[in-house]
Amino acid sequence: MGWLSRSYLALVYLLLYVPIVVLMVFSFNDSRTGYNWGGLSLRWYESLFNNHAMVQAMWNSLWLALTAATVSTLIGALTALALHRYRFRGKRVLNGMLFVVMMSPEIVLAISLLGLFLLLGLKLGYVSLLLAHVTFCLPFVVITVMARLAGFDERLPEAARDLGASDFTMTRTVLIPVIMPALMAGWLLGFTLSMDDVVVSTFVSGPSYEILPLRIYSMVRVGLKPEVNALGTLLLVFSLVMLMVSQWILSRSKQ
Amino acid sequence: MTKTLLSLSGISKQFDGKAVLDELSLTIDDGEFITLLGPSGCGKTTLLRMMAGFELPDRGTVTLSDADITQTLPEHRPLNTVFQNYALFPHMSVFDNVAYGLKMEKRPKAEIRERVEEALAMVQLEDFAGRKPHQLSGGQQQRVAIARAVVKRPKMLLLDEPLSALDYKLRRTMQVELKRLQRELGITFVFVTHDQEEALSMSDRIVVLKDGCIQQLGTPREVYERPANVFTARFVGQTNFFPGRVTRIEGERISVDVFGLRRELSKPSFRVVMNQPLHVLLRPEDIRVLAPDDTEGVAGKIVERNYKGSTLDSVIELEDGSHVMASEFFDEDDPTFDYSIGERVRVSWVDGWEWLLAEEGNEPLTDEEELAADDAEH
Amino acid sequence: MMQSIKQQPFRAAVLVLVWGWLLFLVLAPNMLVVGASVMTRDPSTFISLPLNFDAYRQLFNPLYLDVFLHSLYMAVLTTLICLLIGYPFAWALSRVEKRRQMLLIFLLIVPFWTNSLVRTYALKLILATNGLLNSALMSLGVIDEPAQLLYTEGAVIVGLVYLLLPFMILPLYSVFEDLRQDVLLASHDLGAGRFATFKNIIVPLTLPGVLAGVMLVLLPAMGLFFVPDILGGSRNLLVGNVIKNQFLDARNWPFGAAASIVLTLTMALLLFAHRLSKRRLGEEGA
Numbered sequence: 001m002g003w004l005s006r007s008y009l010a011l012v013y014l015l016l017y018v019p020i021v022v023l024m025v026f027s028f029n030d031s032r033t034g035y036n037w038g039g040l041s042l043r044w045y046e047s048l049f050n051n052h053a054m055v056q057a058m059w060n061s062l063w064l065a066l067t068a069a070t071v072s073t074l075i076g077a078l079t080a081l082a083l084h085r086y087r088f089r090g091k092r093v094l095n096g097m098l099f100v101v102m103m104s105p106e107i108v109l110a111i112s113l114l115g116l117f118l119l120l121g122l123k124l125g126y127v128s129l130l131l132a133h134v135t136f137c138l139p140f141v142v143i144t145v146m147a148r149l150a151g152f153d154e155r156l157p158e159a160a161r162d163l164g165a166s167d168f169t170m171t172r173t174v175l176i177p178v179i180m181p182a183l184m185a186g187w188l189l190g191f192t193l194s195m196d197d198v199v200v201s202t203f204v205s206g207p208s209y210e211i212l213p214l215r216i217y218s219m220v221r222v223g224l225k226p227e228v229n230a231l232g233t234l235l236l237v238f239s240l241v242m243l244m245v246s247q248w249i250l251s252r253s254k255q
Numbered sequence: 256m257t258k259t260l261l262s263l264s265g266i267s268k269q270f271d272g273k274a275v276l277d278e279l280s281l282t283i284d285d286g287e288f289i290t291l292l293g294p295s296g297c298g299k300t301t302l303l304r305m306m307a308g309f310e311l312p313d314r315g316t317v318t319l320s321d322a323d324i325t326q327t328l329p330e331h332r333p334l335n336t337v338f339q340n341y342a343l344f345p346h347m348s349v350f351d352n353v354a355y356g357l358k359m360e361k362r363p364k365a366e367i368r369e370r371v372e373e374a375l376a377m378v379q380l381e382d383f384a385g386r387k388p389h390q391l392s393g394g395q396q397q398r399v400a401i402a403r404a405v406v407k408r409p410k411m412l413l414l415d416e417p418l419s420a421l422d423y424k425l426r427r428t429m430q431v432e433l434k435r436l437q438r439e440l441g442i443t444f445v446f447v448t449h450d451q452e453e454a455l456s457m458s459d460r461i462v463v464l465k466d467g468c469i470q471q472l473g474t475p476r477e478v479y480e481r482p483a484n485v486f487t488a489r490f491v492g493q494t495n496f497f498p499g500r501v502t503r504i505e506g507e508r509i510s511v512d513v514f515g516l517r518r519e520l521s522k523p524s525f526r527v528v529m530n531q532p533l534h535v536l537l538r539p540e541d542i543r544v545l546a547p548d549d550t551e552g553v554a555g556k557i558v559e560r561n562y563k564g565s566t567l568d569s570v571i572e573l574e575d576g577s578h579v580m581a582s583e584f585f586d587e588d589d590p591t592f593d594y595s596i597g598e599r600v601r602v603s604w605v606d607g608w609e610w611l612l613a614e615e616g617n618e619p620l621t622d623e624e625e626l627a628a629d630d631a632e633h
Numbered sequence: 634m635m636q637s638i639k640q641q642p643f644r645a646a647v648l649v650l651v652w653g654w655l656l657f658l659v660l661a662p663n664m665l666v667v668g669a670s671v672m673t674r675d676p677s678t679f680i681s682l683p684l685n686f687d688a689y690r691q692l693f694n695p696l697y698l699d700v701f702l703h704s705l706y707m708a709v710l711t712t713l714i715c716l717l718i719g720y721p722f723a724w725a726l727s728r729v730e731k732r733r734q735m736l737l738i739f740l741l742i743v744p745f746w747t748n749s750l751v752r753t754y755a756l757k758l759i760l761a762t763n764g765l766l767n768s769a770l771m772s773l774g775v776i777d778e779p780a781q782l783l784y785t786e787g788a789v790i791v792g793l794v795y796l797l798l799p800f801m802i803l804p805l806y807s808v809f810e811d812l813r814q815d816v817l818l819a820s821h822d823l824g825a826g827r828f829a830t831f832k833n834i835i836v837p838l839t840l841p842g843v844l845a846g847v848m849l850v851l852l853p854a855m856g857l858f859f860v861p862d863i864l865g866g867s868r869n870l871l872v873g874n875v876i877k878n879q880f881l882d883a884r885n886w887p888f889g890a891a892a893s894i895v896l897t898l899t900m901a902l903l904l905f906a907h908r909l910s911k912r913r914l915g916e917e918g919a
Contacts, residue, residue: 005725012722013740016798019755020747022765026758079651086644090652097655103848104900105856107873108893111880112662115669115890135658189746196748198859199873203880213750220754221862224761232751243746247739309818329821336822342815345914346837355833356823407823 020236027229044230051227054215061195061212064126068133069190075134076141076190077183081175083142084149102139106199109136114203124206132204133194140193141186148182181253188246192239260285260411260443261306266315268301268467275301276312276467283411283445288437290446292454293464294490299447302464303413306445307336319410330359334411335404340420341396343388349375349399350384356407374406377436394425401436411443418453430457451491455479463487479538485615488536495542495579499535499611501527511535511611514553514573523611536610539582544569544594545601552603555579557594569594571602663897670890680886688887692895697875701895704871707786708854711793715801715850716843718794723805723842727812738806744799753792753863760788760864784866792860793853800849808842841910848903855896872896 027045031038048054082088083095101109113135117128156178160170198213205214216232219225262282268275276298283289291299304310305317308329317325324332335356344352353374357367375381378398388396397417404412414433418426434457437444448454454461455475463470463478463486471483482488485496499518503510507522513535527533545552558578559570571579579602586592594600670688675681691697726737744752759765760782767779782788812835820830858873872892879889 005721005728008721009725009729009737012718012798013737016740016744016795019752019759019795022758023751023755075650075654078647082644082647082651086648088644088648094651094655097659100904101655101659103852103904105852105873105893105896107856107858107876108663108666108897109659111876111889111893112666113658114880115665115886116658116662119665131658135654138654192746196746196750198750199856202858202877213748216748216750216754217859217862220750220757224757228751228754229758232748232754235748235751239747240743243739243743307818307822309821328826329818330824330826336819338815338819340813340815342813342819344816344819344834344838355820355825359824359829403819403823 023229024233027233044226048227048230057210057212057215060209064129064211065191065194068130068137068194069187072134072137072141072190073183073187076138076186077145080142080145098139098142110200110203124204125209128204132200136200137190137193140189144186145179145182148179152178181249184249185246188242192242257284262318264316266312268313274467286441286443287459288444289460290454290458291462291464292448294449297464298467299464300415303415303447307413308332333409335407335409336413337400337404337417339416341400343396343399345388349386352399353403353406370406374402378402393421405440414446416447485612493539493580495537497535499533501529501531525613532614534612537604539580541604541608542581543603544581545603547599547601549601552601554601557596557598560594666890666893669886670894672887674885674887688891691888692891700870700875704855707790708851711790711854712847712851714794715798719801719805723802723809726806727809741799741802749796750859753860756792756795757863786869789861789865789869792864797850797853801846804845805842808839812838844907844910852900
């Protein structure tokens with residue numbers, strides 16, 4: 001490992017992280033203009049929590065992320081189990097579809113869902129957001145669980161059956177504990193993806209249910225808003241904690 | 256008349272402050288099949304990589320046909336390597352893999368085609384030229400790796416445990432095949448292995464290595480029958496170590512006391528004094544197991560028996576608690592001969608087949624260590 | 634036999650649920666988009682008969698064609714920059730000692746988990762007229778007055794590279810991790826120098842990673858409409874902006890749908906290339 005490649009790595013990481021650090025530092029800036037340093041202050045956090053609409057959007061986002069993550073984890077886990085355990089017609093097609101959903105540009109998913117909801121006459125709001133978020137989270141949960149199942153010794157269920165466990169007991173005592181870390185990691189990923197989504201939500205949300213990323217979006221389009229520094233910092237720290245928990249769960253389960 | 260092809264002198268190499276090769280010198284003759292044998296971590300692979308140019312020595316020189324190649328890059332050395340896991344290029348066909356080295360030499364297309372086909376014929380893979388490596392079996396991949404290395408007509412072929420990934424039967428076939436190839440091509444083979452049986456059956460000369468130092472250099476027969484030290488004796492084949500003591504020295508003859516038996520032996524190459532303790536080495540096949548009422552030998556009882564097809568291997572516990580390994584061929588006259596556990600017997604050996612070694616300061620590798628070293632290889 | 638009978642209801646329920654979800658929320662909506670792209674714009678119902686290819690013809694209208702080509706140009710440039718930065722980066726990363734690698738990988742996944750909108754906004758803090766970069770350049774004496782950094786094509790590309798670089802690096806890192814050292818040694822052993830080994834061995838063996846990275850960068854680089862919205866002003870639009878405007882503002886669904894089908898086809902093309910490249914290495918096509 002030469003000094004050249006070391007410093008190259010360091011430089012790229014620096015560039016990736018400088019904006020994030022700047023944002024976080026400026027969130028504690030007392031100055032209104034957002035460019036000059038005016039001393040430490042928590043005023044933007046304060047004004048954030050005094051903003052009723054903002055707090056409402058925050059709760060909406062949290063509730064949406066919570067439900068979307070839970071539903072997608074349930075369906076995703078079942079899908080992964082089915083793909084892993086059963087032979088059925090169209091298995092490759094199902095696999096391929098999940099892969100395409102994961103790879104396709106979000107905007108394509110967004111407009112297709114918007115079309116569907118309007119055709120069905122579904123009022124854009126919580127339900128449409130939930131359906132959309134579950135759909136884009138689903139493939140990520142499936143691959144997380146599948147990865148776990150792929151490293152799973154095929155003979156464990158057989159051993160459990162051999163020792164007298166019924167299929168149900170085996171699932172409960174062997175399979176579920178084995179995939180549990182992946183379920184938790186998948187849930188956390190789904191939660192974060194849902195919390196952060198802008199593209200899909202722009203299309204499928206309505207005025208009745210405002211969520212945080214869209215509120216930020218409308219704020220940052222023009223100019224700089226110091227409150228966004230504070231809100232952005234909160235969101236980044238929140239995501240970072242989620243990621244760390246998820247990594248911790250996965251690495252602990254490997255040992 | 257043999258002439259030196261490659262010589263290493265005073266080679267030292269350290270990794271992370273730990274000496275892997277220590278002041279090692281070795282000359283390799285043109286046309287010979289020489290094997291580097293030793294447990295994992297003995298430096299045999301490092302030594303081979305140094306010949307190939309993948310490692311540079313900290314000190315010492317490498318000379319090939321009188322030219323110093325110590326600092327020469329691998330791509331400019333006229334020798335080629337067959338890698339442990341073949342290292343075939345997965346995106347190229349068998350033909351392109353074999354042609355790669357010739358393309359690098361910028362040979363004309365027609366010549367490349369001809370030489371590649373010749374090399375593939377030599378390893379019996381003419382019909383597989385269009386396949387990709389992943390469409391071949393392990394043994395076939397092995398052959399491609401060999402063809403790819405010999406097609407350049409190197410002065411020397413370096414083989415890094417090339418058979419270790421194959422199953423037992425295929426290994427035997429490839430051993431014969433490699434010997435045939437070496438005879439046909441007439442080039443020098445440097446073969447690395449930790450399998451002593453493989454080393455004994457294939458080599459003209461064997462270099463036994465341990466901790467980066469040469470323990471012994473000799474023909475398979477010398478290494479097996481006249482091991483230079485305790486390590487070599489333990490590592491190559493199975494050996495019984497009996498404790499002996501010098502009781503008489505007279506000219507070129509000495510007497511040694513083993514288990515209370517007195518043996519007349521010729522004086523070993525090392526210096527002996529009266530009452531000196533010695534190792535008396537006997538291979539299991541030199542041991543004779545006698546009836547309990549025999550007058551010769553030492554009394555003991557059978558504690559283990561293993562039917563091996565052509566031989567019957569047994570372990571005899573002597574009265575002092577030490578164990579003796581014996582390996583006896585089945586006798587045509589008595590095909591039913593066998594032992595039962597606990598059976599009382601006497602142990603003796605053919606007079607004059609003993610090999611004497613001085614006791615060493617650092618005592619030999621135990622069986623457990625040897626097994627651990629073996630495991631680490633796999 | 635007993636086992637299969639007991640499993641049947643569960644199995645059937647799972648399969649119906651999964652298939653139902655995907656057919657209803659993935660396949661049907663996409664069919665709808667294909668259908669919409671060949672229908673006629675209608676102010677009240679969004680789309681109506683008759684069927685025609687007007688929307689596709691409209692894509693070649695010079696006004697839109699310019700926007701598309703400019704968007705494609707920015708996306709390709711973004712992808713090339715990411716590849717140029719990411720390729721040596723991934724190589725260097727794969728050679729870091731294993732223990733430290735875990736941390737470095739973690740630092741790369743962070744962007745994937747964090748809000749890209751917020752990070753784009755963070756760039757704005759730096760690029761703004763009175764922002765950090767201008768202040769820094771002025772205090773260093775490089776420039777005398779603030780340069781216009783924001784609302785330029787450059788700002789959009791910087792934003793896209795910043796957001797998408799990790800998506801280029803991760804697949805590249807994974808192919809460099811799989812690149813066996815002995816294969817490279819074998820190439821040298823057979824007489825190839827550094828450049829020949831790079832060209833003949835390293836490039837072909839890392840090609841699947843390159844294509845995966847290109848796919849993960851190029852498509853979002855055409856679709857992430859909020860990046861030009863925040864950093865680029867009105868002249869530097871992406872295909873994503875056109876699609877969004879056509880659906881949400883201009884209400885021209887057939888045209889928006891046709892534009893999104895162009896994106897989908899690009900993805901299909903890239904997926905196909907990626908599959909081929911993996912086939913060549915004898916790996917299972919993903």
